[in-house]
Amino acid sequence: MATVDFIKDPEAPNPTRSISKTAPIEGSHTLEIQGFSFTKGMGIGEYISSDTFLVGGYLWQIQFYPDGKYLRRDKYxxxxxxxxxxxxxxxARVWYEYVLLDEIGNKWHRSNGLFRMVPEDKRCMVGPHTLHDGNRTIFYxxxxxxxxxxxSRFVxxxxxxxxxxxGVVKTSMDAPKMVVQTSDLRQSYEQLLESRDGSDVxxxxxxxxxxxxxxxxxxxxxxxxxxxxxLLKEENTCHIKIEEMQAPVFKALLNFIYCDVIPDLDSKCLDIILxxxxxAAADRYGIEKLRSLCVARLCENITIDTVASSLALAEQHGCIQLRSTCLEFIGLPENLEAVMQTDGFKNLKESCHAIIYDLLKSVARVRIYSSVSYGQGDAN
Incomplete structure (x- = not known):
């Protein structure tokens, strides 16, 4: 056999490689059905739909049929x-998993007609199912x-x-990519604040x-x-004494100014107070984004002990959304008596007399709505 020596083409590229990756792109969506008992009697084939959610480049919806989809299986x-x-x-090639959440947040998956609890690190995915124009649903x-x-424990x-x-399966080809370093602007400003380099106040x-x-x-x-x-700047702007503000609050204010974030604390009560x-500090210095973030955090974390002080704060600083949320919380029958026993509510009565009238209106609205709702239920 003759031996052939190959000469490398000087214009040919170096040996190359391409990689094909086939893997599911995973995402999840939670549908919470409040007032579950009132869904009974909607009718066979009628359903409650979740918002659309995006997984793997496709939009999806969960549809729940409280009276079943077909007459032959109407008890399910x-x-x-x-x-x-x-x-x-x-x-779309899809793997899927349905789970129900119990009263403490455990996940339960149905298998062979029985529901079994799913360990935190496990998946019970079923598939694959191929969806297309002629078949756009996975039906249970x-x-x-x-x-x-x-x-059951699930209601x-x-x-x-x-x-x-x-888990939506897509096949992609890896191509050479330039690694672009993520922005470290926030870290740089954080270091600037901590180091004091170039500080002039x-x-x-x-x-x-x-x-x-x-x-x-x-x-x-x-x-x-x-x-x-x-035009009306102060004469001494190199050293300023801040009155009527706590040091941790001013530190958090500076941290937001430099880094655009507010702190997350381990203690929820301490977090709310801060x-x-x-x-109040954001309102004092006209920092609207920080003001909005604080209002949103307070609205999401209203408690019996802090709602009165949050309401007084909303009244003082003109926070309409926080004020409305606090009034609705206090107006609920299960909250009203407990809130009235707090020191914060006693201070509220003394400092904000006008708010009591709005609170009474909020309580009245809740009771009227409750009586109407119960009346409709009895009529049915």
Whole structure:
């Protein structure tokens, strides 16, 4: 056999490689059905639909049939995953998992007619199913017998929670990619604040000194801008004493100005108290984004012990959304008596007389709504 020596083409590229990856792109959506008992009697084939959610480039919906989809199986509730995207390039290959959440958040999966608890690190995915224009649904006709579901551990406070996890399979080819470093701007500003490099102003708060930079403060706060560079700027702007503010609150304020984040604390009660003070500081220095973030956090974490102080704060700083949320919370029959026993409510009565009238109206609205709702239920 003759030996042939090959000469490398100088214009040919170096040996190359391509990689084909086939893996599911996973995502999940939770459908919470409040007032579950009132869904009974909607009718066969009638369903409650979740919002659309995106997984693997496709839009999906969960559909819950409280009286079943077909007459022959009307004693069962039914579930359906629907491909909601109107246009897509190729058929969708899907693995899926339905779970019900019990009263403490454990996940339960149905297998062979029985529900079994799913360990935290496990999946019970079923598939693959190929969906296309002719078949856009994955249907579970006899998901759970209605009467058994009504008395099961999965209905708490008349609420049923269903979680659906999808794994959409796509095949992709790896191409050479340039690694682009993520932005470290926030870290740089955080280091600048901590290092004090180039600082040209200091603040004294409760005996503690904080160093900062006038230009950065001015770009974030119209109050600081007027104080340092306005027509009526103060004479001594190198050392400023801050009154009526706690040192941890001012530290959090500076942290937001430099890093655009507010702190997350381990203690929820402490977190709420700091957020209340931080809202007042944001209003004082005209930092609207921080003000909005504080309002949102307070609205999401209202408690019996803090609602009165949050309401007083909303009244003082003109926070309409927080004020409305607090009034609705206090107006609920299960909350009203407990709130009235708190020191915060006693202080509220003394300092904000006008708010009591609005609170009475809120209580009245809740009671009228409750009586109407119960009346409708009796009529049915």
């Amino acid at each position: 509730v039914s579930l359906c995953i629907t491909l909601a995207s109107k246009k897509y390039e190729e058929d 006709e006899d998901f759970y017998e209605r009467t058994e579901l009504e008395s 708490k406070d008349d609420c049923l929670t269903i979680q659906c996890t999808l 200091s603040f004294e708060v409760e005996g503690e000194t904080f160093y900062a930079h006038k230009l950065i403060l001015s770009t974030r706060s119209p109050v600081f801008k007027a104080q340092f560079f306005g 957020t209340q003070h931080l809202l």
